Amino acid sequence: MESVFRTTGRWLRGNLHTHTKESDGRVEVAEAINKYKEAGYDFLAVTDHRKTVDTTDFTTPGFLTIPSIELNGRDPQSNFIYHVVGIGVTPFEQEDREWIGPCQEMIDKVRAGGGVAILAHPYWSGNDVNDLMNLRDVCAMEVYNATCMRHGKERGEVYWDSLLERGKMIWGVAVDDTHHYDIDVAAGWVMVKAAELSTSAILAALQAGRFYATNGPAIVDIEYDAQEIRVHCSPVTQVRFIGRRGSGRSVIAQPGSEITAARVKLPRSPYVRVECVDRQGRTAWSQPIHIG
Template sequence: MFNANPFQQPGQWYRGNTHSHSTESDGQLSIADRFAAYREAGYDFLVLTDHRKVNDVSAYSTSDFLAISGSEVHPENPYGGAIHHFVAINIHEPISCAKMHPNAVLDEIKAQGGEAVLCHPYWSGHTITDYLPLRGYFAIEVYNDGCMDIGKAFSEQAWDDLLDRGGPVLGIASDDSHGTEHDCFHGWIMVKAQELTIESIMEALRTGAFYSTMGPEITDLTLDGKVLTAKCSPAQSIVFKAQCSRGQRILPPNGELLTEATYNIPESVKYVRVEITDESGKKAWSNPFFF
């Protein structure tokens, strides 16, 4: 059930990346080196998602770092667009997508105890037509750092289109790391969980107890009736995004920065999410509150 407010529940914050590749598919680092790089960069967990295969990653978890198995799977798209890219988090057996409907692939991910993310919509050229018939995914990549190479890293409109017309869906920032520097450590999620275990992290993901970021910090979100207050690291704007033409952008006086903003939510609004932009243009995204 979505709508968990991670700032109002117990637990600890854990930094993680849900999309990465090794030399087992098209990445440039071995499995061991990929996990070591993220651990040394201060991450608490990493999901390894090599294309069309699942790797045994159990040897790479430690007392303070969690290695999670996964895969990037590619079912055909019967709705007119390019082939689908789904990240499957916490699956343990490869899924052969040949002749499988994408919804059957999503069902198989669930059957293995995993969760699916729709990858890089802008990069894929996907629109609402490709996504509306799908069932069983929990999130979409709002930011994919690997797609910065062609200037198509941000998929906020695809997320909002689904929220407007398709129902609840969460947003994830990821690296989609293949290399060693340019697509590493630039987009991640901050997860509020009881402990650093697969069970706790997966429960937090399923309930939306996380936010996504390129660096800015969301320090608090408080919903008091229909009044939403966001607090954050210094920002050049705080935007409350809601369906269609609703929402509000808050800007500071010239030469100043914001660390807090409040939005009075109209009765007609069915969801609100918060988007932070700092001085350098880096962003952070909350998950939506649903009404």
């Protein structure tokens, strides 16, 4: 797998989960989009519940809006609720009868509409890992969902690792899931390496895992050879190399200091993913890298 940090292209900052007054967000579409423009974002997916809002008029040469949606459903057999975000879909609305049905139906609907499917906040939803294992065509899951902090359930690493442990390769995204525009904006985002600022280039990068997730720190480089794996990042207090089961290792800065690089012996694992954690606990999450 080619390293995202060594491929050509531009780093683009985006939020993949946003609500407006078109569903249960607190501001109108125009204001929502302006907040992200002002915050220096390159792209935004407005993902109102159950309908795609037309945001094409807000796209400018330096700011891209991607037609998107959040589908809500409940599996009648397991009784679990599932939220699926569809990025880059042909605009549609979710019918009332489609509220009830397995998660796979929502994913299939996103895929049929040409979009990329992301499993939203599995921890907040209380999803079951065994159910998630059976899902097909899911590009990513939210490893960080800022608005779920209200319920103490913003981080979903254990779900992610449980899937990776069992061989399900799935990418991780960080998102705002913006509802409250005073505190949710710019709380979790993705840095995508894409050839250009266009929907097709961003969708291709998401599918290929050419991005990382963060709510603060930046990952500058990750490289590895047969012996070791090395990371460069913005100043952090801890770099975690996470592999399967007991493999992997953390590199921790001396008390009161920070590090911008770390290296460890290559873990005995089919994959490794990297977390760079700063003084405030903010984290950058790399995608899992196949090393086995």
